[in-house]
Amino acid sequence: MAPARRQAKSKYTLDRGIPGAxxxxxxxxxxxxxxxxxxxxxxxxxxxxxxxxxFALGPIFHNYTLGWQTVGYPQDFPDNNYIPxxxxxxxxIGEAGKSTVYIRSRDPSVDKLPLTKxxxxxxxxxxxxxxxxxxxxxxxxxxxxxxxxxSVFDAEGVRVSGPAPRPLDRFYTRLFDxxxxxxxxxxxxxxxxxxxxxxxxxxxDGIGQYAYxxxxxxxxxxxxx
Amino acid sequence: xxxxxxxxxxxxxxxLPMPPxxxxxxxxxxxxxxxxxxxxxPLEHAAETGKSVxxxxxxxxxxxxxxxxxxxxxxPKGTNWFYTLGSATMIAFLSQAVTGVFLAMYxxxxxxxxxxxxxxxxxxxxxxxxxxxxxxxxxxxxxxVLVFLHxxxxxxxxxxxxxxxxxxxxxxxxxxxxxxMGFTGYLLPFDERSYWATIVGVNINGTGPIIGPYLSDFLxxxxxxxxxxxxxxxxxxxxxxxxxxxxxxxxxxYLVAKLGTTAPPWLKAKIDTPELIEERA
Numbered sequence: 001m002a003p004a005r006r007q008a009k010s011k012y013t014l015d016r017g018i019p020g021a022x023x024x025x026x027x028x029x030x031x032x033x034x035x036x037x038x039x040x041x042x043x044x045x046x047x048x049x050x051x052x053x054x055f056a057l058g059p060i061f062h063n064y065t066l067g068w069q070t071v072g073y074p075q076d077f078p079d080n081n082y083i084p085x086x087x088x089x090x091x092x093i094g095e096a097g098k099s100t101v102y103i104r105s106r107d108p109s110v111d112k113l114p115l116t117k118x119x120x121x122x123x124x125x126x127x128x129x130x131x132x133x134x135x136x137x138x139x140x141x142x143x144x145x146x147x148x149x150x151s152v153f154d155a156e157g158v159r160v161s162g163p164a165p166r167p168l169d170r171f172y173t174r175l176f177d178x179x180x181x182x183x184x185x186x187x188x189x190x191x192x193x194x195x196x197x198x199x200x201x202x203x204x205d206g207i208g209q210y211a212y213x214x215x216x217x218x219x220x221x222x223x224x225x
Numbered sequence: 226x227x228x229x230x231x232x233x234x235x236x237x238x239x240x241l242p243m244p245p246x247x248x249x250x251x252x253x254x255x256x257x258x259x260x261x262x263x264x265x266x267p268l269e270h271a272a273e274t275g276k277s278v279x280x281x282x283x284x285x286x287x288x289x290x291x292x293x294x295x296x297x298x299x300x301p302k303g304t305n306w307f308y309t310l311g312s313a314t315m316i317a318f319l320s321q322a323v324t325g326v327f328l329a330m331y332x333x334x335x336x337x338x339x340x341x342x343x344x345x346x347x348x349x350x351x352x353x354x355x356x357x358x359x360x361x362x363x364x365x366x367x368x369x370v371l372v373f374l375h376x377x378x379x380x381x382x383x384x385x386x387x388x389x390x391x392x393x394x395x396x397x398x399x400x401x402x403x404x405x406m407g408f409t410g411y412l413l414p415f416d417e418r419s420y421w422a423t424i425v426g427v428n429i430n431g432t433g434p435i436i437g438p439y440l441s442d443f444l445x446x447x448x449x450x451x452x453x454x455x456x457x458x459x460x461x462x463x464x465x466x467x468x469x470x471x472x473x474x475x476x477x478x479y480l481v482a483k484l485g486t487t488a489p490p491w492l493k494a495k496i497d498t499p500e501l502i503e504e505r506a
Protein backbone atom coordinates (compact mmCIF):
# COMPACT_ATOMS: atom_id res chain seq x y z
CA MET A 1 0.00 0.00 0.00
CA ALA A 2 2.65 2.46 1.03
CA PRO A 3 4.73 2.47 -2.22
CA ALA A 4 1.64 2.98 -4.32
CA ARG A 5 0.66 6.05 -2.31
CA ARG A 6 4.14 7.50 -2.61
CA GLN A 7 3.98 7.26 -6.39
CA ALA A 8 0.68 9.02 -6.41
CA LYS A 9 2.32 12.16 -4.92
CA SER A 10 3.06 14.87 -7.45
CA LYS A 11 6.64 16.05 -7.97
CA TYR A 12 5.51 19.66 -8.37
CA THR A 13 5.45 21.95 -5.36
CA LEU A 14 2.38 23.68 -6.78
CA ASP A 15 0.36 20.47 -6.67
CA ARG A 16 1.48 19.75 -3.12
CA GLY A 17 0.50 23.21 -1.91
CA ILE A 18 3.96 24.01 -0.49
CA PRO A 19 4.21 27.72 0.42
CA GLY A 20 6.00 29.84 -2.18
CA ALA A 21 5.41 27.33 -4.97
CA UNK A 22 5.41 28.47 -8.58
CA UNK A 23 4.70 26.95 -11.96
CA UNK A 24 7.16 24.20 -12.87
CA UNK A 25 9.06 24.05 -9.58
CA UNK A 26 9.68 20.48 -8.49
CA UNK A 27 10.33 19.23 -4.98
CA UNK A 28 13.82 18.15 -6.02
CA UNK A 29 14.60 21.63 -7.33
CA UNK A 30 13.34 23.20 -4.12
CA UNK A 31 15.48 20.82 -2.09
CA UNK A 32 18.53 21.49 -4.26
CA UNK A 33 18.19 25.27 -3.99
CA UNK A 34 17.66 25.16 -0.21
CA UNK A 35 20.60 22.83 0.25
CA UNK A 36 22.85 24.97 -1.94
CA UNK A 37 22.02 28.16 -0.05
CA UNK A 38 22.48 26.50 3.35
CA UNK A 39 25.71 24.87 2.20
CA UNK A 40 27.10 28.15 0.89
CA UNK A 41 26.25 29.84 4.19
CA UNK A 42 27.94 27.09 6.19
CA UNK A 43 30.98 27.21 3.90
CA UNK A 44 31.35 30.96 4.39
CA UNK A 45 30.91 30.71 8.17
CA UNK A 46 33.45 27.89 8.35
CA UNK A 47 35.75 30.00 6.17
CA UNK A 48 36.34 32.45 9.01
CA UNK A 49 35.51 30.28 12.05
CA UNK A 50 37.89 27.39 11.40
CA UNK A 51 40.99 29.57 10.83
CA UNK A 52 40.12 31.55 13.97
CA UNK A 53 39.87 28.37 16.07
CA UNK A 54 43.10 27.05 14.56
CA PHE A 55 44.71 30.39 15.37
CA ALA A 56 43.71 30.03 19.02
CA LEU A 57 44.68 26.33 19.27
CA GLY A 58 47.87 26.63 17.23
CA PRO A 59 50.34 26.87 20.14
CA ILE A 60 49.40 23.34 21.27
CA PHE A 61 50.98 21.90 18.13
CA HIS A 62 53.74 24.43 17.64
CA ASN A 63 57.22 22.92 17.83
CA TYR A 64 59.23 24.79 20.42
CA THR A 65 63.01 24.52 20.31
CA LEU A 66 64.44 25.17 23.74
CA GLY A 67 68.07 26.08 23.39
CA TRP A 68 71.03 25.37 25.63
CA GLN A 69 72.09 27.94 28.21
CA THR A 70 75.56 28.20 29.66
CA VAL A 71 75.49 28.14 33.46
CA GLY A 72 79.15 27.89 34.53
CA TYR A 73 82.35 25.84 34.59
CA PRO A 74 82.54 22.19 35.69
CA GLN A 75 84.48 23.12 38.84
CA ASP A 76 81.61 25.42 39.94
CA PHE A 77 79.40 22.48 40.82
CA PRO A 78 80.28 20.12 43.72
CA ASP A 79 78.71 16.67 43.86
CA ASN A 80 77.37 16.98 47.41
CA ASN A 81 75.43 20.25 47.26
CA TYR A 82 73.17 22.12 44.84
CA ILE A 83 74.12 25.48 43.33
CA PRO A 84 71.10 27.63 42.37
CA UNK A 85 71.35 29.12 38.87
CA UNK A 86 68.75 31.38 37.22
CA UNK A 87 67.93 30.47 33.62
CA UNK A 88 65.41 31.85 31.13
CA UNK A 89 62.46 29.55 30.39
CA UNK A 90 60.49 31.95 28.18
CA UNK A 91 62.34 34.81 26.54
CA UNK A 92 61.06 38.34 26.09
CA ILE A 93 59.08 38.86 29.29
CA GLY A 94 61.84 39.73 31.74
CA GLU A 95 61.70 38.41 35.29
CA ALA A 96 58.44 36.53 34.67
CA GLY A 97 60.23 34.28 32.18
CA LYS A 98 63.07 33.26 34.50
CA SER A 99 63.34 30.20 36.70
CA THR A 100 65.85 28.78 39.17
CA VAL A 101 67.62 25.46 38.51
CA TYR A 102 69.56 23.58 41.20
CA ILE A 103 72.72 22.00 39.77
CA ARG A 104 75.35 19.61 41.14
CA SER A 105 77.83 17.16 39.66
CA ARG A 106 76.86 13.56 39.12
CA ASP A 107 77.74 11.33 42.07
CA PRO A 108 77.99 7.68 40.91
CA SER A 109 77.28 6.41 44.41
CA VAL A 110 73.89 8.19 44.36
CA ASP A 111 72.95 8.49 40.69
CA LYS A 112 72.46 4.90 39.60
CA LEU A 113 71.31 5.52 36.02
CA PRO A 114 74.03 4.90 33.41
CA LEU A 115 76.16 7.87 32.45
CA THR A 116 75.27 9.51 29.13
CA LYS A 117 76.42 12.73 27.59
CA UNK A 118 73.32 14.49 28.96
CA UNK A 119 73.52 13.65 32.67
CA UNK A 120 77.05 14.46 33.82
CA UNK A 121 75.44 17.16 35.96
CA UNK A 122 72.16 16.79 37.80
CA UNK A 123 69.97 19.86 37.20
CA UNK A 124 66.75 19.88 39.18
CA UNK A 125 64.02 22.44 38.55
CA UNK A 126 62.74 24.73 41.30
CA UNK A 127 59.23 24.24 39.98
CA UNK A 128 57.21 22.06 42.35
CA UNK A 129 55.70 19.01 40.67
CA UNK A 130 52.45 19.60 42.55
CA UNK A 131 51.17 22.89 41.09
CA UNK A 132 54.24 24.80 39.99
CA UNK A 133 55.28 26.94 42.94
CA UNK A 134 58.98 27.56 43.61
CA UNK A 135 60.64 24.95 45.83
CA UNK A 136 63.56 25.95 48.01
CA UNK A 137 66.71 23.84 48.57
CA UNK A 138 67.28 23.59 52.32
CA UNK A 139 70.89 22.55 52.69
CA UNK A 140 70.73 21.72 56.40
CA UNK A 141 68.04 19.06 56.01
CA UNK A 142 68.97 18.14 52.41
CA UNK A 143 65.40 18.63 51.31
CA UNK A 144 63.53 20.62 48.67
CA UNK A 145 60.55 22.31 50.37
CA UNK A 146 57.55 23.89 48.62
CA UNK A 147 56.02 26.92 50.35
CA UNK A 148 52.55 26.60 48.79
CA UNK A 149 51.17 23.24 49.90
CA UNK A 150 54.02 21.73 51.85
CA SER A 151 55.48 19.14 49.49
CA VAL A 152 58.92 17.93 50.59
CA PHE A 153 61.44 16.24 48.27
CA ASP A 154 64.72 14.53 49.13
CA ALA A 155 68.11 15.41 47.67
CA GLU A 156 67.27 13.45 44.49
CA GLY A 157 64.03 15.37 44.05
CA VAL A 158 61.91 12.34 44.98
CA ARG A 159 58.82 13.15 47.01
CA VAL A 160 59.11 12.53 50.74
CA SER A 161 55.79 14.01 51.86
CA GLY A 162 53.04 16.32 50.71
CA PRO A 163 50.64 16.34 47.74
CA ALA A 164 53.18 16.24 44.87
CA PRO A 165 52.38 13.37 42.44
CA ARG A 166 55.91 12.75 41.08
CA PRO A 167 59.55 13.76 41.64
CA LEU A 168 60.87 17.16 40.66
CA ASP A 169 61.57 17.64 36.95
CA ARG A 170 65.12 17.75 35.66
CA PHE A 171 67.04 19.41 32.83
CA TYR A 172 69.47 17.85 30.37
CA THR A 173 73.03 19.04 30.92
CA ARG A 174 76.08 18.83 28.68
CA LEU A 175 79.67 19.97 28.43
CA PHE A 176 80.16 22.50 25.63
CA ASP A 177 83.40 24.41 25.00
CA UNK A 178 84.58 23.53 28.48
CA UNK A 179 81.43 24.99 30.07
CA UNK A 180 78.33 23.41 31.58
CA UNK A 181 75.11 23.97 29.66
CA UNK A 182 71.49 23.37 30.68
CA UNK A 183 69.09 22.22 27.97
CA UNK A 184 65.47 21.10 27.71
CA UNK A 185 63.46 19.97 30.71
CA UNK A 186 62.27 16.40 31.19
CA UNK A 187 60.11 14.67 33.79
CA UNK A 188 60.99 11.58 35.81
CA UNK A 189 58.92 8.93 37.52
CA UNK A 190 59.59 7.52 40.98
CA UNK A 191 62.40 5.31 39.58
CA UNK A 192 63.93 8.51 38.08
CA UNK A 193 63.34 7.13 34.57
CA UNK A 194 63.16 10.02 32.06
CA UNK A 195 59.88 10.93 30.36
CA UNK A 196 58.93 13.70 27.97
CA UNK A 197 58.24 16.85 29.98
CA UNK A 198 54.87 17.03 31.72
CA UNK A 199 53.17 19.89 33.53
CA UNK A 200 53.03 19.96 37.32
CA UNK A 201 50.20 18.02 38.92
CA UNK A 202 50.40 15.10 36.50
CA UNK A 203 51.57 11.74 37.90
CA UNK A 204 53.89 9.52 35.86
CA ASP A 205 53.58 6.23 37.75
CA GLY A 206 51.02 3.57 36.94
CA ILE A 207 48.12 4.80 34.84
CA GLY A 208 49.29 8.40 35.14
CA GLN A 209 51.74 8.15 32.24
CA TYR A 210 48.84 7.27 29.91
CA ALA A 211 46.25 9.62 31.44
CA TYR A 212 48.49 12.64 30.90
CA UNK A 213 49.99 12.42 27.42
CA UNK A 214 53.00 14.60 26.69
CA UNK A 215 52.48 17.32 24.13
CA UNK A 216 53.41 16.20 20.60
CA UNK A 217 55.62 19.24 20.03
CA UNK A 218 57.99 18.84 23.01
CA UNK A 219 59.75 15.49 23.49
CA UNK A 220 62.66 14.25 25.52
CA UNK A 221 65.97 14.11 23.74
CA UNK A 222 66.49 10.83 21.87
CA UNK A 223 69.17 8.43 22.97
CA UNK A 224 68.98 9.15 26.70
CA UNK A 225 67.95 5.96 28.52
CA UNK B 226 -17.64 77.77 20.49
CA UNK B 227 -18.19 77.05 24.14
CA UNK B 228 -19.75 73.75 23.09
CA UNK B 229 -16.44 72.52 21.64
CA UNK B 230 -15.69 68.94 22.64
CA UNK B 231 -13.01 68.53 25.27
CA UNK B 232 -9.49 68.11 23.89
CA UNK B 233 -8.40 64.52 23.56
CA UNK B 234 -4.82 63.49 22.83
CA UNK B 235 -4.55 62.18 19.31
CA UNK B 236 -2.34 59.21 20.08
CA UNK B 237 -3.95 56.03 21.30
CA UNK B 238 -1.18 55.41 23.76
CA UNK B 239 -2.05 52.96 26.49
CA UNK B 240 -1.69 54.74 29.82
CA LEU B 241 1.09 53.28 31.88
CA PRO B 242 -0.02 52.23 35.34
CA MET B 243 0.61 54.82 38.02
CA PRO B 244 3.23 53.64 40.52
CA PRO B 245 1.94 53.41 44.10
CA UNK B 246 3.41 56.64 45.41
CA UNK B 247 2.21 58.48 48.51
CA UNK B 248 -0.57 61.03 47.86
CA UNK B 249 1.70 63.91 48.77
CA UNK B 250 4.02 63.12 45.86
CA UNK B 251 1.29 62.75 43.26
CA UNK B 252 1.10 65.56 40.69
CA UNK B 253 -1.55 68.17 41.59
CA UNK B 254 -4.72 68.37 39.48
CA UNK B 255 -4.60 71.02 36.78
CA UNK B 256 -5.86 74.44 37.89
CA UNK B 257 -9.39 75.39 36.78
CA UNK B 258 -9.64 76.96 33.35
CA UNK B 259 -6.83 74.87 31.82
CA UNK B 260 -7.46 72.06 29.43
CA UNK B 261 -6.34 68.63 30.39
CA UNK B 262 -3.67 67.05 28.20
CA UNK B 263 -2.49 70.23 26.54
CA UNK B 264 1.02 71.45 27.45
CA UNK B 265 1.26 74.85 29.11
CA UNK B 266 4.45 75.11 31.10
CA PRO B 267 7.89 74.63 29.47
CA LEU B 268 8.26 71.46 31.49
CA GLU B 269 5.08 70.04 29.99
CA HIS B 270 6.25 71.02 26.51
CA ALA B 271 9.51 69.17 27.09
CA ALA B 272 7.58 66.15 28.32
CA GLU B 273 5.38 66.21 25.20
CA THR B 274 8.48 66.34 22.97
CA GLY B 275 9.91 63.34 24.73
CA LYS B 276 6.67 61.46 24.33
CA SER B 277 6.47 62.16 20.61
CA VAL B 278 10.06 60.96 20.13
CA UNK B 279 9.25 57.73 21.95
CA UNK B 280 6.09 57.42 19.86
CA UNK B 281 8.07 57.91 16.65
CA UNK B 282 10.44 55.08 17.59
CA UNK B 283 7.67 52.85 18.86
CA UNK B 284 5.60 53.25 15.69
CA UNK B 285 8.54 51.89 13.70
CA UNK B 286 9.76 49.16 16.08
CA UNK B 287 6.83 48.17 18.35
CA UNK B 288 9.34 48.06 21.17
CA UNK B 289 6.84 49.21 23.77
CA UNK B 290 4.99 45.90 23.53
CA UNK B 291 8.18 43.99 24.29
CA UNK B 292 9.06 46.41 27.08
CA UNK B 293 5.58 46.06 28.58
CA UNK B 294 5.80 42.25 28.26
CA UNK B 295 9.15 42.31 30.06
CA UNK B 296 8.48 44.91 32.73
CA UNK B 297 4.80 44.49 33.68
CA UNK B 298 4.55 40.83 34.55
CA UNK B 299 2.30 39.15 37.02
CA UNK B 300 4.21 37.82 39.99
CA PRO B 301 2.88 35.29 42.46
CA LYS B 302 1.78 36.13 45.97
CA GLY B 303 4.56 36.00 48.49
CA THR B 304 7.24 37.43 46.20
CA ASN B 305 9.83 38.86 48.55
CA TRP B 306 13.28 40.41 48.75
CA PHE B 307 15.01 37.10 47.93
CA TYR B 308 13.65 37.48 44.40
CA THR B 309 15.87 40.54 43.85
CA LEU B 310 19.11 38.53 43.98
CA GLY B 311 19.02 37.84 40.24
CA SER B 312 18.64 41.53 39.42
CA ALA B 313 21.39 42.32 41.90
CA THR B 314 23.69 39.88 40.07
CA MET B 315 22.84 41.51 36.77
CA ILE B 316 23.58 44.98 38.16
CA ALA B 317 26.92 43.64 39.43
CA PHE B 318 27.64 42.34 35.91
CA LEU B 319 26.70 45.69 34.35
CA SER B 320 28.94 47.48 36.82
CA GLN B 321 31.80 45.14 35.90
CA ALA B 322 31.14 45.70 32.21
CA VAL B 323 31.13 49.51 32.47
CA THR B 324 34.15 49.82 34.78
CA GLY B 325 35.98 47.18 32.72
CA VAL B 326 35.44 49.07 29.47
CA PHE B 327 36.91 52.22 30.99
CA LEU B 328 39.81 50.36 32.62
CA ALA B 329 40.67 49.04 29.15
CA MET B 330 41.38 52.63 28.09
CA TYR B 331 44.46 52.68 30.31
CA UNK B 332 45.42 49.01 30.64
CA UNK B 333 48.27 47.54 28.56
CA UNK B 334 48.59 43.72 28.37
CA UNK B 335 52.37 43.72 28.21
CA UNK B 336 54.03 40.87 30.10
CA UNK B 337 57.46 42.51 30.04
CA UNK B 338 56.42 44.91 32.79
CA UNK B 339 54.02 47.26 30.98
CA UNK B 340 50.93 45.61 32.43
CA UNK B 341 52.00 46.16 36.02
CA UNK B 342 53.08 49.72 35.23
CA UNK B 343 49.75 50.54 33.58
CA UNK B 344 47.84 49.24 36.61
CA UNK B 345 50.12 51.26 38.88
CA UNK B 346 49.44 54.30 36.71
CA UNK B 347 45.67 53.73 36.96
CA UNK B 348 45.88 53.38 40.72
CA UNK B 349 48.11 56.36 41.41
CA UNK B 350 47.78 58.93 38.63
CA UNK B 351 44.48 58.62 36.76
CA UNK B 352 41.63 60.80 38.06
CA UNK B 353 39.25 58.45 39.94
CA UNK B 354 41.43 55.58 38.67
CA UNK B 355 41.78 53.94 42.04
CA UNK B 356 38.02 54.21 42.56
CA UNK B 357 37.06 52.69 39.20
CA UNK B 358 39.65 49.93 39.56
CA UNK B 359 38.47 49.30 43.11
CA UNK B 360 34.89 48.96 41.92
CA UNK B 361 36.01 46.44 39.29
CA UNK B 362 38.16 44.48 41.73
CA UNK B 363 35.68 44.33 44.60
CA UNK B 364 32.72 44.11 42.25
CA UNK B 365 34.15 40.83 40.96
CA UNK B 366 33.96 39.33 44.45
CA UNK B 367 30.49 40.80 44.99
CA UNK B 368 29.30 39.28 41.73
CA UNK B 369 30.54 35.79 42.64
CA VAL B 370 28.87 36.05 46.07
CA LEU B 371 25.60 37.24 44.51
CA VAL B 372 25.65 34.47 41.90
CA PHE B 373 25.89 31.88 44.67
CA LEU B 374 23.15 33.55 46.77
CA HIS B 375 20.89 33.69 43.71
CA UNK B 376 21.63 30.03 43.00
CA UNK B 377 20.91 29.09 46.62
CA UNK B 378 17.59 30.98 46.49
CA UNK B 379 16.61 29.13 43.33
CA UNK B 380 17.58 25.79 44.84
CA UNK B 381 15.95 26.27 48.24
CA UNK B 382 12.74 27.62 46.72
CA UNK B 383 12.62 24.73 44.25
CA UNK B 384 12.47 27.22 41.38
CA UNK B 385 14.64 24.97 39.17
CA UNK B 386 11.83 22.43 38.67
CA UNK B 387 9.68 21.91 35.59
CA UNK B 388 9.38 23.93 33.37
CA UNK B 389 12.43 25.92 34.47
CA UNK B 390 15.18 23.26 34.16
CA UNK B 391 16.70 24.89 31.08
CA UNK B 392 17.01 28.16 32.95
CA UNK B 393 18.92 26.35 35.70
CA UNK B 394 21.25 24.89 33.08
CA UNK B 395 21.85 28.35 31.58
CA UNK B 396 22.44 29.64 35.10
CA UNK B 397 25.11 27.01 35.74
CA UNK B 398 26.86 27.97 32.49
CA UNK B 399 26.70 31.60 33.65
CA UNK B 400 28.26 30.53 36.96
CA UNK B 401 31.12 28.79 35.13
CA UNK B 402 31.66 31.82 32.88
CA UNK B 403 31.72 34.07 35.95
CA UNK B 404 34.45 31.84 37.38
CA UNK B 405 36.36 32.05 34.09
CA MET B 406 36.12 35.84 34.33
CA GLY B 407 37.51 35.73 37.86
CA PHE B 408 40.34 33.41 36.82
CA THR B 409 41.40 35.35 33.73
CA GLY B 410 40.98 38.76 35.39
CA TYR B 411 43.21 37.72 38.28
CA LEU B 412 46.29 37.62 36.03
CA LEU B 413 45.83 41.08 34.53
CA PRO B 414 47.45 43.21 37.32
CA PHE B 415 50.53 41.04 36.69
CA ASP B 416 52.02 41.26 40.15
CA GLU B 417 53.54 38.31 42.04
CA ARG B 418 50.14 37.18 43.31
CA SER B 419 48.63 37.23 39.80
CA TYR B 420 51.55 35.39 38.29
CA TRP B 421 51.70 32.55 40.81
CA ALA B 422 47.93 32.21 41.07
CA THR B 423 47.83 31.76 37.30
CA ILE B 424 50.70 29.24 37.33
CA VAL B 425 48.86 27.22 39.97
CA GLY B 426 45.45 27.69 38.32
CA VAL B 427 46.62 26.58 34.88
CA ASN B 428 48.31 23.55 36.44
CA ILE B 429 45.09 22.66 38.27
CA ASN B 430 43.35 22.75 34.86
CA GLY B 431 46.12 20.47 33.62
CA THR B 432 45.31 17.75 36.14
CA GLY B 433 42.24 16.74 34.12
CA PRO B 434 43.05 13.38 32.50
CA ILE B 435 43.70 13.21 28.72
CA ILE B 436 42.56 16.75 27.81
CA GLY B 437 44.18 18.46 30.80
CA PRO B 438 47.63 18.94 29.20
CA TYR B 439 46.06 20.35 26.02
CA LEU B 440 43.87 22.70 28.05
CA SER B 441 46.98 24.00 29.83
CA ASP B 442 48.70 24.58 26.49
CA PHE B 443 45.66 26.40 25.17
CA LEU B 444 45.46 28.66 28.23
CA UNK B 445 49.17 29.51 28.22
CA UNK B 446 49.52 29.63 24.45
CA UNK B 447 52.46 27.21 24.65
CA UNK B 448 54.26 24.78 26.94
CA UNK B 449 55.50 27.52 29.29
CA UNK B 450 54.10 30.75 30.63
CA UNK B 451 55.15 33.15 27.85
CA UNK B 452 54.69 36.56 26.30
CA UNK B 453 51.32 35.74 24.74
CA UNK B 454 49.77 34.26 27.88
CA UNK B 455 48.80 37.66 29.25
CA UNK B 456 47.25 38.93 26.02
CA UNK B 457 45.45 35.60 25.66
CA UNK B 458 43.94 35.95 29.13
CA UNK B 459 43.11 39.58 28.38
CA UNK B 460 41.27 38.65 25.17
CA UNK B 461 39.33 35.90 26.95
CA UNK B 462 38.57 38.24 29.84
CA UNK B 463 37.32 41.22 27.87
CA UNK B 464 36.12 39.87 24.52
CA UNK B 465 35.22 36.19 24.51
CA UNK B 466 33.52 35.64 27.85
CA UNK B 467 31.68 38.99 28.23
CA UNK B 468 29.95 38.41 24.89
CA UNK B 469 28.88 34.92 25.95
CA UNK B 470 27.79 36.23 29.36
CA UNK B 471 25.65 39.00 27.86
CA UNK B 472 24.00 36.64 25.38
CA UNK B 473 23.25 34.02 28.02
CA UNK B 474 21.94 36.64 30.48
CA UNK B 475 19.56 37.68 27.70
CA UNK B 476 18.38 34.08 27.29
CA UNK B 477 18.11 33.71 31.07
CA UNK B 478 15.93 36.84 31.36
CA TYR B 479 13.79 35.84 28.39
CA LEU B 480 12.98 32.51 30.04
CA VAL B 481 12.22 34.25 33.36
CA ALA B 482 9.74 36.56 31.61
CA LYS B 483 8.34 33.73 29.49
CA LEU B 484 7.82 31.21 32.30
CA GLY B 485 7.16 33.59 35.19
CA THR B 486 8.51 33.26 38.69
CA THR B 487 7.54 30.72 41.30
CA ALA B 488 5.72 31.34 44.54
CA PRO B 489 7.75 30.71 47.68
CA PRO B 490 7.42 27.11 48.83
CA TRP B 491 5.61 28.02 52.04
CA LEU B 492 2.59 29.29 50.09
CA LYS B 493 0.06 26.61 49.18
CA ALA B 494 -2.51 26.99 46.44
CA LYS B 495 -6.01 27.42 47.89
CA ILE B 496 -8.11 24.45 46.81
CA ASP B 497 -11.56 25.93 47.18
CA THR B 498 -12.72 25.80 43.59
CA PRO B 499 -14.02 22.66 41.98
CA GLU B 500 -11.85 23.24 38.90
CA LEU B 501 -8.64 22.96 40.89
CA ILE B 502 -8.11 19.38 41.97
CA GLU B 503 -4.94 18.24 43.59
CA GLU B 504 -3.61 15.15 41.88
CA ARG B 505 -1.91 12.54 43.92
CA ALA B 506 0.06 9.71 42.40
